[in-house]
Amino acid sequence: MATVGSLEAKTQLPQLLERVARGERITITKHGRPVAMLVPPPVEKADVEETVRKLLEFGKGRSLGGMTIREMAEEGRRF
Template identity: 45%
Template sequence: MREVQSSEAKAHLPQILDEVERGETIVITRHGRPIARLIPEAESRREEIDRAIEGIRGIQKRTSPVSLDELLAARHEGHKY
């Protein structure tokens, strides 16, 4: 959660709304005191999460299982020790 002065919110509303749409909560302040809170719309966020989960499950069905050793090897690939 981040705080934004009301004057900044006025000047940068489209960018602030983009952040809220991505899941960020924004508190708008005036003279250092909180006056409003912008939070993501719960239902649209839930739909987005559900679509993402469905996509992950689809990928899981199309791919073969990956062992722990393969995961660790991929994670360390290209590292210099």
């Protein structure tokens, strides 16, 4: 977790928000003491369920060409 002072947070907010959007957590300090945290929003359960549904739908009717996932991983192939 990164730590930045309040002045840096004020002047670098757009860059800090980009870092948070990528999943980083940032503590903001004032006179060396933590006063706030920038954290990514929680993942909504509905988003996870929708992603799983889309992945299952994507996999329907697709073949691994007779190989197991383990064989593909050992071969370094991706599907």
